Every structure is written in structure tokens, then in C-alpha cells.
Amino acid sequence: MTTTLGRAEPRVGAPAVPARLSLTPKTALAGQLDGAWWPRSRDLETELPALAAALEEPWGRITRVTVNPTRWPVIPHTIAVAGHTLHVGWFTEQDPDKLILLSYTVGRWDLLVVPPETEPAAAARLMAAAATPGSLLTASVLMANEAAIGRGIRDAQRQEAGWESEGGACMSPFGNPIDRSTLPLPGNGWR
Template structure:
């Protein structure tokens, strides 16, 4: 069986670059997410070491990670992190947009996984939503799950793209003249200074 990895960054480069993530402030009550992670590729073997290393100071040593295999073409059983072994598991029941990190001594953290191919503006919105919005809604039973945040971003992204297309159409036409009720007008129908309209 042959598997092709969808990489947006070479493996060596991904391992050298710092992990891109945001965390919910520690002072808040626990919500459904503890932050967000934006990997550079779908290669867990190269993406997990920088994340685990970066989280060691604020959270402690990560010993296990679970993912949903729907978003990862290859799920290795173990990954080497700074001379130790990080165990990786997968569950199809787990939210595909979430990464679960476990530690024997510290506990569990759930991170929203932002797809590597996400545009930077959308990734920034998702990271802020996972950290700040979870902070605002960090009450037991919060409904802001990874899937809800991704669905919200898809809606926002469509709105942004639609607005950009409308603006491009507007500019391409030289700026359309429309009445307040949406009926095209001649330019002569526009109010000009000095013709009695204010």
C-alpha cells in the first residue's frame, strides 16, 4: 500500500520552525478547547515534535497524542521528541478537527487543529476564536467545539470571498450606480453638488 503525504512544508523545514499555536489563558475555567494549533503540513512525524517541545514549559511533558485519521494520511504509533518517545493513537470517534494531548502527571488538553492549507487571515481568526472566544465562553458545558469553530470559519470565509467578488465586480464595472432599492441607475441620476440635492 502506498501513501502520499500532503505536505505544504518540507519535513526538515517543519521540524526547524517553531510550532504555531495559541492557548487559552490559565486563569479561565475549562472549556471544550484549550487553544489552537496550525501545523505546516499533514505529516505528524515532523509536526508533533516542535509542538510537544513548545508545550513542555507551559503544560508539562506530553506523553500521548490522539487524532482522528480522517485529517492525517499517516498516523505513526510513536514519534521521537527530544530523545524520548511520544505515543500517538487515533480514534474515528474523535472530532477530526481536534488534537488531544495527554500527560501522566499534568492531565489532558484539547487543541483545535487548523488545516495547514488555511489562509493566514482565516488561521488568525481561528486561533483567536479558540483562545479568546473560548475564554469568553469558558463555562462548563460550553458548546464551542472544534467542529463548531471550523464551521463558523467556513461561513465567515465564504462571506469574505463573496464580499471580495462583489467588490471586484463593482470595480470592474467602474462602480455600479444603484438606487437605494437595488435598481440600476444612469450616472445622471446621481445627486451632484449644486443641483439642489444635499
């Protein structure tokens, strides 16, 4: 079962917005990821306080975060979070779709970062896949798989729209238009 947390630390002058988070349940099965985080923007200074606040109870105080700079336009060195400082680092060698969190009390966690612009259905699939206990799929592999699924869904929708726009009966089962004269009609021996 996946745990989704929605607690957020209020920022001065801004309403509290819960972190969208899905965590791997505690099991003996270790995987590549410990869950997923779906931020609302690419602004680490805005997004990380809510994430750190949501994780404080189950994981303890988050003290350090590392990201790959290809996905984040601005990476602050430190961020004030609920009475302490969160140190932010970046590494180009790190998977661009992953966030690494460190805590003195419990250790390290790796989270898939679902892009903020992701459609809700795709985000739900990604968050569930990242929280699967014992999964050997990396963050980049999950993102590539979702891209393929998204292409398949768009292709199926396009084929269905073509089917509907052609009246349905004028398309072969393979998605190719066919001439109405080739349709089985009662005069052609079909009943």
C-alpha cells in the first residue's frame, strides 16, 4: 500500500499548499526509489519547504537535498525550512528525474520527481510505479515508460477520432480508410 502525505509548512505571506507525495511502504524489499514527489512548479525555494515538512514525521528532519540542474532553473544553496536550514546541492551525474534527500536520523531517500506540467492521470501512474516495493526501475526508466504509454494513448485517441470522423464503418480494422463499395452489404451476399 502506498502512503500519500499532504502536510505542508506555511510560508510567510503564502497559503499552505500540501506536498503531493507517494512513498514506498515499509517492507524488506529495497528498490531503486523510495517514492515520488509531484511539485507544482520548478521553483525549489517554493516547493522544498512543503516537501520537508511532509517528510519530517515519517523520516525525521531533512537536512540536505541534491538535484540534477537540468530540471531546475535556479538552485539555491540553502533554504529556510521550519526553523532550520536545508542545504541544496546539485550534481550533473545524478539522474535528472530524481531527488535525493538526506536526514541525520534515518538516512537517504531517492524520490522520482514527476514534472509539474504532467497530466494528473500520468502523474498518478508515475507515483504508483515509483512507490512499488522492490522495483528495480530507475527514475529515468519510469519517465521513459510513461512517455511511451502517453504516445500509445494519444495514438489510440487519434485512431478513435479518425474512426468516428469517418463514420466508423469506413475504416479497416487496421486503421486504414476503405471504399464504401467494399463494405459487406446485403446485396453483396452478406446478411
